[in-house]
Amino acid sequence: MSNLSTPLNIQRRASLREHNTFGLPALADILVRVASDADVRRVVDHPELGIAPKFVLGGGSNVVFTRDLMAVVVKVEVMGRRLVREQADAWIVEAGAGENWHDLVAWTLDQGWPGMENLALIPGLVGASPVQNIGAYGVELKDRFDSLDAVDLVTGRSVTLGADECRFGYRDSVFKQALAGKSVITRVRFRLPRPWQPVLGYLEIERKMHDTGVTAPDARTVFDWICAIRRAKLPDPAVIGNAGSFFKNPVVSPEQCRDIIGRDPEIVHYALADGSTKLAAGWLIDACGWKGKTVGRAGVYEKQALVLVNRGGASGAEVVTLARAIQESVYGRFGIRLEPEPIIL
Numbered sequence: 001m002s003n004l005s006t007p008l009n010i011q012r013r014a015s016l017r018e019h020n021t022f023g024l025p026a027l028a029d030i031l032v033r034v035a036s037d038a039d040v041r042r043v044v045d046h047p048e049l050g051i052a053p054k055f056v057l058g059g060g061s062n063v064v065f066t067r068d069l070m071a072v073v074v075k076v077e078v079m080g081r082r083l084v085r086e087q088a089d090a091w092i093v094e095a096g097a098g099e100n101w102h103d104l105v106a107w108t109l110d111q112g113w114p115g116m117e118n119l120a121l122i123p124g125l126v127g128a129s130p131v132q133n134i135g136a137y138g139v140e141l142k143d144r145f146d147s148l149d150a151v152d153l154v155t156g157r158s159v160t161l162g163a164d165e166c167r168f169g170y171r172d173s174v175f176k177q178a179l180a181g182k183s184v185i186t187r188v189r190f191r192l193p194r195p196w197q198p199v200l201g202y203l204e205i206e207r208k209m210h211d212t213g214v215t216a217p218d219a220r221t222v223f224d225w226i227c228a229i230r231r232a233k234l235p236d237p238a239v240i241g242n243a244g245s246f247f248k249n250p251v252v253s254p255e256q257c258r259d260i261i262g263r264d265p266e267i268v269h270y271a272l273a274d275g276s277t278k279l280a281a282g283w284l285i286d287a288c289g290w291k292g293k294t295v296g297r298a299g300v301y302e303k304q305a306l307v308l309v310n311r312g313g314a315s316g317a318e319v320v321t322l323a324r325a326i327q328e329s330v331y332g333r334f335g336i337r338l339e340p341e342p343i344i345l
């Protein structure tokens with residue numbers, strides 16, 4: 001951890017290629033690494049950095065850089081993880097925003113505090129997990145969230161926010177809306193309910209139960225299954241540049257859903273509690289013939305049409321051109337507008 005006597009770690013004209021999992025080329029006017037709340041305040045109070053526009057960067061696994069950033073990129077490196085308290089009904093665990101997400105999930109399991117296993121192997125850092133309310137295999141961050149600490153990028157004030165103030169939605173939170181770009185999340189606390197209850201109601205997990213004959217898996221087994229499922233169907237960003245799912249799964253009204261199913265009975269869809277239906281965006285893209293296609297140096301992953309990939313040396317503009325072409329053909333065939341999940345800059 002830095003203290004007030006060490007100078008801020010500032011880099012000018014810094015390459016962001018190594019800081020985004022798509023491997024897209026871009027330069028940051030200034031890149032500053034922050035390891036504590038005090039560092040964020042020093043950025044805010046800095047005569048040059050304080051007044052410049054800012055972009056907060058975690059692991060870069062949910063961003064698409066289409067240009068150089070004429071901004072101060074605040075790279076979050078706040079470390080540390082600990083058990084805050086053990087309650088009769090939950091373990092409360094805290095992690096610094098700069099901790100690796102998957103390592104945190106594995107560490108909590110090692111400590112005997114299960115509950116985050118369905119979220120294993122999601123790339124990125126802890127600080128970004130509330131931003132889009134990360135989710136996978138039937139669990140969302142909000143289901144395991146207690147509170148977070150953040151520092152305001154204008155006033156330098158620290159705040160603690162609970163779940164209501166974070167306004168979590170499907171791949172959404174106040175940090176993508178009213179507070180977008182306005183604060184740096186520095187620590188997140190998780191509430192892992194006791195006794196542990198597995199979340200198994202997902203087709204691929206049910207298939208694992210069927211194939212292995214294990215009908216009451218422990219948390220470690222679920223963790224291993226999730227890792228295996230993800231490795232089999234998602235490209236490893238260390239090998240093929242990508243940002244995971246490129247589009248959100250669209251949510252449609254019952255009327256729209258009836259209309260679409262009438263035309264395409266095969267469509268993959270999930271009923272939601274409020275009566276609406278979530279459609280599998282990957283299925284819509286595949287149905288339009290995009291799986292495995294390449295445009296320029298960007299492409300659609302062979303095993304999962306929802307994932308756009310860097311075939312080698314792609315620019316952000318090429319990725320966005322491909323994304324727009326996909327949006328147009330899905331709209332043309334189904335009348336549905338796909339919304340990108342990553343932040344496009």
Ligand SMILES: Cc1cc2nc3c(=O)[nH]c(=O)nc-3n(C[C@H](O)[C@H](O)[C@H](O)COP(=O)(O)OP(=O)(O)OC[C@H]3O[C@@H](n4cnc5c(N)ncnc54)[C@H](O)[C@@H]3O)c2cc1C
Binds near residue numbers: 136
């Ligand atoms: C192969 C692959 C699979 C994926 N699978 C999933 C999945 O199953 N489910 C899912 O939900 N996502 C998934 N993702 C998307 C991504 O991993 C998550 O959104 C992750 O939380 C992003 O973390 P990051 O640290 O890389 O954030 P970044 O990409 O660095 O940033 C994302 C956004 O969060 C903001 N941000 C980052 N850190 C902070 C902070 N400390 N304070 C304030 N704002 C911040 C940034 O400004 C930006 O707007 C996947 C991505 C890949 C590449």
